[in-house]
Amino acid sequence: MKPLYIKNPLLEDKKIVIYGIDEKAVLTFTTLLQNEVYVSCFCDPEAKSTNLKIMNKSVITLEELKNCKSETIIVIGGLDHMNRAEMLEQEGFQVLYDFNLSSYEGNSIWVQGE
Amino acid sequence: MLRVISDYSLWELIEDSRQYKMILFADEKYRKQVRKILKLVDVDLAYEVSEDGADDCCQIYDLLYEDIDEIMVIVAKDDFFKAQKTLSEVGLQMGVNYKNIERFSKESNLLPYYYDPVMGYNLETKEKDTAGFCIFGDKEKAELRILTLGGSTTDASIYSFKSWSECLHEVLNEKGISNVVMCGGVAGYASSEELFKLIRDGFSLNPDIILNYSGVNDMQVEEEYPYINFYMRQICQHLIQKRNMNGLNFDSHSFGVSYGINGFDNGELSEKCNFWVQNQKMIHAICNMRNIKHISFLQPALFNGAKPLSYREQSYQSNLVYVGVKREHKESYAYRTKNFARIIKETIQEYEWIVDLTEIFDTEDIYIDYAHVNERGNRVIAEHIAKACFG
Structure with a gap:
């Protein structure tokens, strides 16, 4: 796993998937949103297929994610999914992490006037 | 100048986009970034309106041609009260047809x-x-x-x-x-x-x-003095800072705030x-x-x-x-x-x-x-x- 730098060139032209649908995942999404990184979807580690969207993004299963392994970067937030993320990395996924979520105040975002 | 889209506001905006045709009414300086944020959360804008005749925006009065039950105007303006007046003049109601991006909720606040x-x-x-x-x-x-x-x-x-x-x-x-x-x-x-x-x-x-x-x-x-309303606490704090109250015995006494017994x-x-x-x-x-x-x-x-x-x-x-x-x-x-x-x-x-x-x-x-x-x-x-x- 590599730490997530928001202006990471790795993120360009890749499908960004956030691992998890918990609060940490939502915070990770907000971090990326605030930094203008487009997130494609969330991945539910419990592998439940759901119609519920998180921040207007679909939730896909791990199996679905495996079909697009080469063009996908998985981003995880918080320590909860660390073991699973290491396993994903062993399976050939590129995994980035952002454990420094405590500074993020919920999912509020800022709009800076030009 | 910064505008904050709070947790609830961002969620409500996304939920509204599932139901309404979304229209942006923003100050020039916010337009580009709001557009970008909406794109990042897959919220499509039908179009934008402005009062200043911007090339890529429609006129406010174009809203008159819309079925108001089907639209939601996102307002991102420094002077929200002016925007409120403009939008009410074209028959739109706050919380129903338009919402402030900073407090994007169903609140219409019909009374002050x-x-x-x-x-x-x-x-x-x-x-x-x-x-x-x-x-x-x-x-x-x-x-x-x-x-x-x-x-x-x-x-x-x-x-x-x-x-x-x-x-x-x-x-x-x-x-x-x-x-x-x-x-x-x-x-x-x-x-x-x-x-x-x-x-x-x-x-x-x-x-x-x-x-x-x-x-x-x-x-x-x-957690303390539960009978004292939170606005009253603010008023009292403001008053003691001003120290401009007059009245019986007040001139010769120091003046603080008493909330009574906790x-x-x-x-x-x-x-x-x-x-x-x-x-x-x-x-x-x-x-x-x-x-x-x-x-x-x-x-x-x-x-x-x-x-x-x-x-x-x-x-x-x-x-x-x-x-x-x-x-x-x-x-x-x-x-x-x-x-x-x-x-x-x-x-x-x-x-x-x-x-x-x-x-x-x-x-x-x-x-x-x-x-x-x-x-x-x-x-x-x-x-x-x-x-x-x-x-």
Whole structure:
């Protein structure tokens, strides 16, 4: 796993998937949103297929994610999914992490006037 | 200049985009970034409007050609009040057809709030003899005069749709009961403000029945001096900073602020439950003394019932990290809400005049957020209250 730098060139032209649908995942999404990184979807580690969207993004299963392994970067937030993320990395996924979520105040975002 | 799109606002905006044609009305300096953010959350804009004739924007008056039930205008302007005036001139209503990006909610705020020396603040209604109350029905001719009290879930001026008090008036009319409902609910009021408002204003309206609908706001009362309203604390702090008060003996005395005796030992949840119950008991005792029928209702909330959740309610629970007036962490808020209801339910079993409404909702989409409900929800509440009062 590599730490997530928001202006990471790795993120360009890749499908960004956030691992998890918990609060940490939502915070990770907000971090990326605030930094203008487009997130494609969330991945539910419990592998439940759901119609519920998180921040207007679909939730896909791990199996679905495996079909697009080469063009996908998985981003995880918080320590909860660390073991699973290491396993994903062993399976050939590129995994980035952002454990420094405590500074993020919920999912509020800022709009800076030009 | 920065604009903040809060947790709730971002979620509500996304939810609205599933239902409405989204239109942006923004200051030039915010346009580009708002567009970018909306794109990142897959919210499509139908078009943008402006007052300054920007090339890539339509005119405000183009909104007149729209079916207003199908559009939602996102306002990102420094001068929101000016935007509000412009949009109301083309027939749009805040909270219904347009929303401020910083507080993107269904709130229409039909009446202003004014500072109030007893309750901290109060609704400013036009009629002096019913100041602070929204009236449903003919107060002169009605045979039954009902007074309702509570917080924002009772407040009849926040949303454009019907409050439970207005629904109650209709439900009773349908039953052939001539009635007027005088709604004194004000957003943010806890049971202490209900008590104070009843004593100061409520009895002057000569009610036959008094109904309190509350609970959730008492979870949020301050940990010290719970009877002092949070706006009143701000006013007092402001006054002592100004030090410009005159009056008997004041010239020769130093002047601070007294909140009296702190009624809480530690401000823990059980004390707040007790605070709500004790205030309801005081209200009941005063009503008994005046021979006025009184019933208190413990209100339902998203986190305190066993209701199966609708898509929107599930989405609210899944997407929000912080909830409630004080932006409390969701897990902790949910835990406290459940416990608050549990403790109160155990306590109120012996009082037949306190009715538990926490389980009244079924599978329908009801909750707008952690406690506020849509018009359908208000109708269900009114039906249950009517049943509790009249069988």
